[in-house]
Every structure is written in structure tokens, then in C-alpha cells.
Amino acid sequence: MSAKNEQKATDGMTHEGRFYSAERLHAMHDMMLYIRRFEEKAGQMYGLKKIGGFCHLCNGQEAVCVGMEEAADSKDYMMTSYRDHGHILARGSDPTAIMAELLGRAGGVVGGKGGSMHMFDIEKNFAGGNGIVGEQVPIGIGFGFASQYRDDKRVSITIIGDGGVNQGAVYESFNMAALWKLPVIFVIENNQYAMGTSLSRASAETHLYKRGISFKVPGIQVDGMNVLEVERKMDEALEHARSGNGPMIVEMMTYRYRGHSMSDPATYRTRDEVDELRSGRDPIVRLQKQMIEASLASEAGFKQKDKDIKKEIVGVAKAAEAQPEPDLSVLWDDILTDEIPNAYPYPRQVS
Amino acid sequence: MAKITYREALNQAMCNEMERDDRVFLMGEEVAEYNGAYKVSQGMLDKFGPKRVIDTPITELGFAGLGVGAAMAGLRPIIEFMTWNFAILAADQIVNAAAKMKYMTGGQYNCPMVFRGAGGAAARVSSQHSQAFENWYANIPGLKVVMPSNPADAKGLLAASIRDNDTVIFIENEINYGDIGEVPEGEYIIPLGKADIKRVGSDITLIAHSRMTGYALAAAEELSKQGIDAEVVDPRTIRPLDEATILASVAKTNRAVVIEEGWRFAGIGAEISARIMEKGFDDLDAPVARVTGKDVPMPYAANLENYALPSVAEIVEAARVTCNRA
Ligand SMILES: Cc1ncc(C[n+]2csc(CCOP(=O)(O)OP(=O)(O)O)c2C)c(N)n1
Numbered sequence: 313m314s315a316k317n318e319q320k321a322t323d324g325m326t327h328e329g330r331f332y333s334a335e336r337l338h339a340m341h342d343m344m345l346y347i348r349r350f351e352e353k354a355g356q357m358y359g360l361k362k363i364g365g366f367c368h369l370c371n372g373q374e375a376v377c378v379g380m381e382e383a384a385d386s387k388d389y390m391m392t393s394y395r396d397h398g399h400i401l402a403r404g405s406d407p408t409a410i411m412a413e414l415l416g417r418a419g420g421v422v423g424g425k426g427g428s429m430h431m432f433d434i435e436k437n438f439a440g441g442n443g444i445v446g447e448q449v450p451i452g453i454g455f456g457f458a459s460q461y462r463d464d465k466r467v468s469i470t471i472i473g474d475g476g477v478n479q480g481a482v483y484e485s486f487n488m489a490a491l492w493k494l495p496v497i498f499v500i501e502n503n504q505y506a507m508g509t510s511l512s513r514a515s516a517e518t519h520l521y522k523r524g525i526s527f528k529v530p531g532i533q534v535d536g537m538n539v540l541e542v543e544r545k546m547d548e549a550l551e552h553a554r555s556g557n558g559p560m561i562v563e564m565m566t567y568r569y570r571g572h573s574m575s576d577p578a579t580y581r582t583r584d585e586v587d588e589l590r591s592g593r594d595p596i597v598r599l600q601k602q603m604i605e606a607s608l609a610s611e612a613g614f615k616q617k618d619k620d621i622k623k624e625i626v627g628v629a630k631a632a633e634a635q636p637e638p639d640l641s642v643l644w645d646d647i648l649t650d651e652i653p654n655a656y657p658y659p660r661q662v663s
Numbered sequence: 664m665a666k667i668t669y670r671e672a673l674n675q676a677m678c679n680e681m682e683r684d685d686r687v688f689l690m691g692e693e694v695a696e697y698n699g700a701y702k703v704s705q706g707m708l709d710k711f712g713p714k715r716v717i718d719t720p721i722t723e724l725g726f727a728g729l730g731v732g733a734a735m736a737g738l739r740p741i742i743e744f745m746t747w748n749f750a751i752l753a754a755d756q757i758v759n760a761a762a763k764m765k766y767m768t769g770g771q772y773n774c775p776m777v778f779r780g781a782g783g784a785a786a787r788v789s790s791q792h793s794q795a796f797e798n799w800y801a802n803i804p805g806l807k808v809v810m811p812s813n814p815a816d817a818k819g820l821l822a823a824s825i826r827d828n829d830t831v832i833f834i835e836n837e838i839n840y841g842d843i844g845e846v847p848e849g850e851y852i853i854p855l856g857k858a859d860i861k862r863v864g865s866d867i868t869l870i871a872h873s874r875m876t877g878y879a880l881a882a883a884e885e886l887s888k889q890g891i892d893a894e895v896v897d898p899r900t901i902r903p904l905d906e907a908t909i910l911a912s913v914a915k916t917n918r919a920v921v922i923e924e925g926w927r928f929a930g931i932g933a934e935i936s937a938r939i940m941e942k943g944f945d946d947l948d949a950p951v952a953r954v955t956g957k958d959v960p961m962p963y964a965a966n967l968e969n970y971a972l973p974s975v976a977e978i979v980e981a982a983r984v985t986c987n988r989a
């Protein structure tokens with residue numbers, strides 16, 4: 313064994329020729345686990361009726377959230393659908409503010425105006441949080457357009473679901489992004505279902521990475537249950553877009569363990585199907601195994617980490633719950649930037 | 664002051680603002696090489712180049728959304744719809760994204776942008792190309808709705824709309840594009856949310872916007888021959904509405920007719936007459952009358968089209984009834 317390899321064995325791990333330091337692997341693992349436990353907590357709080365409305369969890373899809381963020385630059389823009397908790401957590405936004413948003417509290421990321429589906433953090437270049445299926449896609453190319461206009465080399469990471477990909481707006485966006493070589497990565501989170509409709513019941517072409525062919529948008533398919541694969545492929549895609557080659561589609565093959573939203577018992581799929589993914593391909597377990605095999609971590613270490621994270625999230629939930637609800641006066645805030653005081657409907661009044 | 668057309672006035676406003684602020688760009692179908700379907704962007708491609716004057720595919724929802732994203736990222740888009748009839752395809756981005764973005768993000772993102780294009784009835788193009796949509800957008804918190812009735816207003820209001828930090832729905836009128844009027848040269852701004860008294864009178868208030876302002880002025884001339892002195896108020900900004908100017912006029916004349924090209928049901932006239940009832944009831948000597956487009960899709964045949972639209976004669980008649988002179 314060469315000295316170099318020995319060093320690798322203790323300090324990190326190689327995947328498909330890419331070296332990942334132990335520190336980085338731990339960070340990726342910890343974030344995936346954090347998202348998993350955060351979502352479980354959110355589910356619990358929903359059950360207690362502390363969270364209202366629609367609430368979509370991303371359990372099972374953590375490798376997509378984390379691998380993508382690992383590959384991205386913090387200046388890159390990111391936007392997604394309503395299944396947004398995992399992405400905004402991976403971006404590094406404050407978990408207490410995210411939980412507070414779920415609870416409709418004053419200190420929520422958007423001050424209690426958006427809830428589960430509308431998480432935004434401009435400081436982290438996270439632009440939503442969209443409740444209209446597919447709506448973020450044209451918006452995403454707009455961010456890419458702004459980046460090209462200013463030539464600031466930022467890429468717009470625009471995320472859609474396997475159901476959302478059938479919206480017309482997506483193809484309008486593919487066309488313009490390719491026509492003008494906009495720096496946009498269209499990430500398709502293919503979790504096999506759109507609510508209760510399986511992919512093959514909604515799409516004639518189920519290889520979604522091919523959906524860009526008529527628009528000259530190249531596409532790749534990625535094992536979205538493997539965080540290192542997600543990181544590696546996303547890095548390539550980002551490089552492609554950043555160096556002026558235009559957009560690319562990255563289809564992430566993933567799976568959601570929970571129902572579509574909290575109100576969905578998911579009777580349209582079998583227990584076996586879920587179990588197969590859960591026990592066979594779980595992204596967190598997989599990375600843990602790899603790290604243990606590479607002697608970068610131990611089972612006991614992961615158990616301890618899990619305990620620590622759970623404890624931390626209990627604290628986050630407590631802190632969020634302790635916050636007051638938004639002051640009623642904020643009902644009128646942030647409708648317009650340039651309010652016109654003497655015209656009807658008058659700002660901040662029932663009129 | 665130079666005499667120029669309504670379309671040239673719009674062009675001047677856009678050129679001035681683009682010279683002043685390099686974040687402003689114009690995007691839409693046929694805006695660049697074709698110089699605009701209605702020639703509003705004549706010469707702008709030559710002046711500003713293809714980076715800032717951008718022809719799009721026919722893809723309203725897509726480029727409206729592109730504008731929203733660009734505005735969120737800090738640019739100042741002017742998104743042209745060839746006509747507002749086609750903007751229905753983009754309604755999701757206007758209503759669900761642009762109008763709500765500031766609120767939904769707790770003030771983090773806003774959409775300082777203008778959606779503009781031709782609205783109202785055109786000539787002999789039938790139902791799908793002749794309709795008024797201002798009441799749709801005026802219903803939405805987070806949007807401003809602006810409609811100029813003459814060249815000077817077109818210039819001043821468009822410049823103000825581009826500088827405004829919110830999303831402005833700027834509805835031009837296809838029939839008015841060739842109208843000629845005196846327009847101040849250089850920078851010219853008319854603040855949003857300010858109505859304009861287009862004719863001073865004492866007997867009745869005619870409230871009309873966009874192309875109907877001209878009809879109201881023509882009706883006022885006819886009425887003066889019949890001994891009725893009408894005041895004509897043009898709101899110019901539909902939302903938010905300068906109702907103080909309208910109410911002050913009604914307090915003086917004690918009578919009002921609201922005129923609009925669009926359909927009557929839940930139209931702009933419904934809102935304005937409700938406000939006069941709520942806030943100026945004691946000033947009224949007669950019920951507020953409304954003259955609107957007929958409640959039918961726009962027909963093609965010349966006589967039917969003419970009949971479907973409000974006419975000067977109908978305005979005169981409504982004013983006479985309101986003044987007890989019918
Ligand atoms: C325009 C629109 N149509 C319908 C809905 C209702 N809806 C919400 S989520 C959803 C399924 C979307 O599935 P997919 O794109 O695969 O995303 P996933 O939920 O799997 O993340 C539907 C139909 C909506 N929100 N917006």
C-alpha cells in the first residue's frame with residue numbers, strides 16, 4: 313500500500329475516482345440524518361395539529377437535497393416545489409426559523425406568511441417554496457437569465473417533480489433555456505409518484521432525463537439514493553452550465569417513504585415496495601455502511617450522532633413553539649414596496 | 664412640446680428608462696427585429712442591442728415567469744404581451760407568482776416589473792382578440808393597474824411604472840396607438856395613483872379610462888350643446904384608485920356616470936359606483952349610472968361590433984337620464 317492510499321484510508325474515501333474527506337462525509341451524513349429527523353419531528357407536530365394545512369415531507373429523498381447542495385456554490389440560486397424542507401435545511405438556513413414557519417410563528421423564515429410550502433431565504437439564495445406545480449420552472453430560468461445578463465457565473469438550480477415535469481411551462485422553459493444557453497440545471501426529483509399517480513400512469517416517456525431531447529437540453533439519470541453519486545453528477549452538470557454550455561436535465565431516481573402529504577395514507581402502493589427501498593437502498597444507511605467499511609466511523613458513533621441530532625431537534629421545536637404568533641399588524645406588511653397612501657384600496661386598511 | 668403618437672410616447676418612456684437604468688430590459692414576442700407587433704418598440708433593438716431587447720418564442724407563460732425570476736434576482740423587466748388576450752396563458756405567473764412574491768416571502772423578494780401590451784377592443788378581430796381585462800387584475804392585492812388614455816399620459820405613466828418597485832399591469836389601447844398629442848420632451852413622470860380631470864364641468868361627472876376617456880370627452884361636447892356641463896375624470900391608475908378626485912367631483916356635480924369598455928358584471932364601474940355609494944351617498948342627487956360593453960363576446964360584423972361597444976350616444980343618454988333630462 314502506498315503512503316497516499318494509507319492516508320486516504322484514514323482521512324477519507326474514494327467514490328468513482330473522487331476523493332471525499334472524512335470531515336466532508338460526516339457533514340453530508342449528518343445533514344441527511346438531520347433532515348430525516350427534522351421531517352419526523354414535523355410529522356409528529358402535524359399529528360398534534362400544531363402544523364396546519366398541507367405538509368409534504370421528503371423522507372427518503374435526503375441524498376438529493378444534500379448531494380446537490382454539496383456540489384453547488386452558495387451563490388447558486390435554488391428553487392423548488394412545496395416539498396422544500398429538506399432543500400432549505402441543506403442550504404443552511406436556520407432550522408428554528410424553518411420549524412417556526414411550519415408552526416406559523418413570528419420568527420418563521422418568511423414570518424409566518426408562507427408555511428410548509430413557501431420557504432424562502434434570500435440570504436441563502438433559496439427562492440422557494442412554490443405551491444403551484446411547475447411554477448418555479450420559468451422563474452428558475454429567470455434567475456438564470458439574470459445571471460447571464462450580469463455575467464456573474466451563478467447557476468440556477470431549478471427543481472421539479474416527476475409529476476410537475478408534465479406542465480407546459482417546463483417545456484417553454486427548456487426551449488428558452490437552451491435557445492439562450494442559460495445557466496440552469498433542471499433537477500427532476502423522480503420519486504415515482506405525483507400524489508397517487510405513479511409515473512407510468514402519467515407519462516408516456518418515463519425516462520424523464522430524455523424529456524429535453526427535442527429542445528437540445530442534454531439529460532442524465534442519477535441514483536438519487538446515493539449521496540456521493542448525486543454530488544458527483546451534479547458537480548459535472550453545474551460545471552457544464554457554469555461554463556456557458558447552457559442547461560442540463562438531471563433526473564434523480566429517488567423515493568418518498570411517506571405519503572404525498574400528511575393526509576395521504578399512500579394506499580396506492582404496497583408495503584413491500586416501500587420496504588424494499590427503505591431497507592435496501594436507504595441513502596443514510598448506505599453512507600453509514602460505506603463509512604464504517606472505510607474505517608471512517610463506527611456504528612456506535614452513528615448511534616450517538618443520531619441521539620445528538622434528535623435532542624437538538626427537540627430543542628429546535630421547543631424554541632420554535634415558544635415563539636409568539638405573528639403580530640396582527642403584519643397582515644398588512646409586504647404587499648407593496650411603493651405604497652400609494654391616498655388611493656383605494658388604501659394601504660393597511662380595511663377601507 | 665412636441666406632437667407625437669401614443670406609441671412613440673410609450674417608446675420614449677422605455678428608451679429613457681433603459682438609458683437611465685441598465686437593469687431594465689424589454690422582452691416579448693416580436694419586440695426586437697420586427698420592431699414590435701404594434702411598432703411600440705421601433706428602433707429599440709438598434710439602440711440597445713439584443714441583450715436588452717429580446718425576441719421570445721411564442722411562450723407567454725414561460726417568458727412571464729422568466730421576467731418574475733429576473734425581477735426577483737434584481738433586474739427590472741418590461742415584459743410585453745402582444746395583446747392582453749394572450750396574457751391569460753401567463754396568468755399563473757402574474758397572479759400566483761408576481762403579485763404574491765413579496766408577501767409570501769415575508770418581504771424578502773419583490774417583483775419590480777412591468778407587464779405591458781395592448782388591451783381592450785381592437786377593430787374587427789372578433790371575440791378572442793377584443794376584450795378588457797383590467798377588472799381581473801385590479802382584483803388582486805400586490806398588483807398595480809395602469810391605463811393611459813392619451814400620448815402624454817402614456818409616456819409619464821409608463822416611465823413611472825418602470826421605476827415603481829412593484830408589479831405593474833400596464834394596459835395600452837390598440838385603437839389609441841396612432842393618436843397624436845402634445846407630449847413633454849425628456850424625462851416625464853406622472854405619479855401612479857393620481858386621477859386627472861380631463862374636462863372641468865359642473866353638472867355631472869363622467870368617469871372613464873383608456874379609450875373610453877375620449878368617448879366621454881366627445882359625449883361632454885355633445886352634452887354642452889344640450890346645456891349640460893359635464894366634468895370628465897380619468898382615473899389613469901385603476902388600482903389603486905384615486906377616489907378622492909372622483910368623490911370631490913361628484914360632491915360638486917352630484918351626479919355620475921361610469922363608462923368602461925369591458926363587461927358590466929363585476930367590472931370597474933361596479934367598483935367605482937359602489938365607492939361613490941359608500942363614501943359619497945349624501946352628495947348624490949341620482950343613482951350612479953353605468954355605460955359598459957354589452958354582455959356578449961365581441962362579434963366580427965361591423966354593425967354588431969359597433970353595437971356591442973359603448974357609444975358616445977349611450978353616454979350622452981345615460982348622462983341625460985342621470986340629470987333628469989331624458
Ligand atoms: C398547477 C397545480 N395543479 C395541481 C396541484 C395539486 N398537486 C399538488 S402536488 C401534486 C403532485 C405533484 O407531484 P410531483 O411533481 O411528482 O412532486 P412530488 O410531490 O412527488 O414531490 C399535485 C397534483 C398543484 N399544486 N398545482
Ligand SMILES: [Mg+2]
Pocket residue numbers: 473474475501502503504505506507
Ligand atoms: Mg413525484
